[in-house]
Amino acid sequence: MDAELFPRARTEIAPGAVHVPDWLDAGRQRQLLDACRAWARPPAGLRTVRTPGGGTMTARQVCLGRHWYPYGYADTVVDGDGAPVKPFPAWLDELGRQAVADALGTPPPVARDVPPTGAGAGAPTRVPYDIALINFYDGDARMGMHRDSDEESDAPVVSLSLGDSCVFRFGNTETRTKPCTEVELRSGDLFVFGGPSRLAYHGVPRVHAGTAPPELGLTGRLNITLRVSGL
Template sequence: MNDTLFPRERTTVAPGAVHVPDWLPAARQRELVAACRDWARGPVPLRHTVLPGGGVMSVRTVCVGWHWQPYRYSRTADDVNGARVAAFPGWLADLGREAVAAACGEGPESRAYAPDTALVNFYDAAARMGMHQDKEERSGAPVVSLSIGDTCVFRFGNTASRGRPWTDVELRCGDLFVFGGPSRFAYHGVTRVFPGTAGPASGLDAGPAGGRLNITLRETGLG
């Protein structure tokens, strides 16, 4: 199907959870890819997060503003190299407010949105993300999710358990997904990545080695 002739529609997946296809223009995608490459070089490098039980996440992650490790935030990456994480830039907070306004409309919520951390996850063809809640934050402000690179299947569930009901959403390069309000603590995950689906416009490498970048912006509420 030709997406120029048949554009994908904005969808409310659940109350407070909105998918806005093709929100990020190619130029902004390339800017974000360049920023993510800088962050991945340090002071805290891109790494596979080790879970408390010894498991290792298949995605690789780098954090900005606050460092996330299971299951808390800190200013220093005590589980990696002890370095202080890169500062959270003002332009990224501005982008977050634009995203909330695009998904939820202009209003007090979008104007007051003040993200102070970003988790950048890189997925290769084999990476997945199990169903989980984003609940280490002390703020109930929305989570903003930006997708660049390969297409994935994003599973958005309910707030009670990892089981059904859930909705599978195809997130492509440039897509925006925002969840807040009644859906803020819904379980969600990534069940599949389709390698080689991004194309060169994003600034990621073309072909199967390109992978997928997911940038999630959050308010920690930690001051």
């Protein structure tokens, strides 16, 4: 009841891990959903992810920029139709950088130029977000505890939610078990984790089917995760 009577507040779940409720307004949610529907179409569209042990993930996935598969990145959908991965649009980089600024109060880290000589050598350079993993959850889908550790950058991970609410379990960097904190993520919510929490285990043990905003027109949950590859 209290959650309905009072606005949900920005909350630091752990050092470097922040939940910002209602970060995306209704119009931006609709725009992002329309984009996700286009990205989900083949080729290089929404697929079922198979694990090395022969199992399958219950959440289906599509990637932008680089294709993620357990446990690495490729330029083509090596575990699917083999098509080149869809490009990562510049506006998603801008969205990711704004999310980090709003959640953490600082921009993501910058790299340094590698040429030892020449104008501007050694100067800070802008590091763009260049990978998106988009997971679709129906009412029965789950995501086990895992770490986002296949990137070569420690820039914060940006997570955006659309559609059905879920229970998001955010743990620690050492083990998949406790201590952990459970957070309800609703449509439009932002979750950013970086710094000391960048490699924390996290997962989705439960989706609340039928809780998506009716005006959004989405059955299920979409999670758009933005990362800096460092590759």
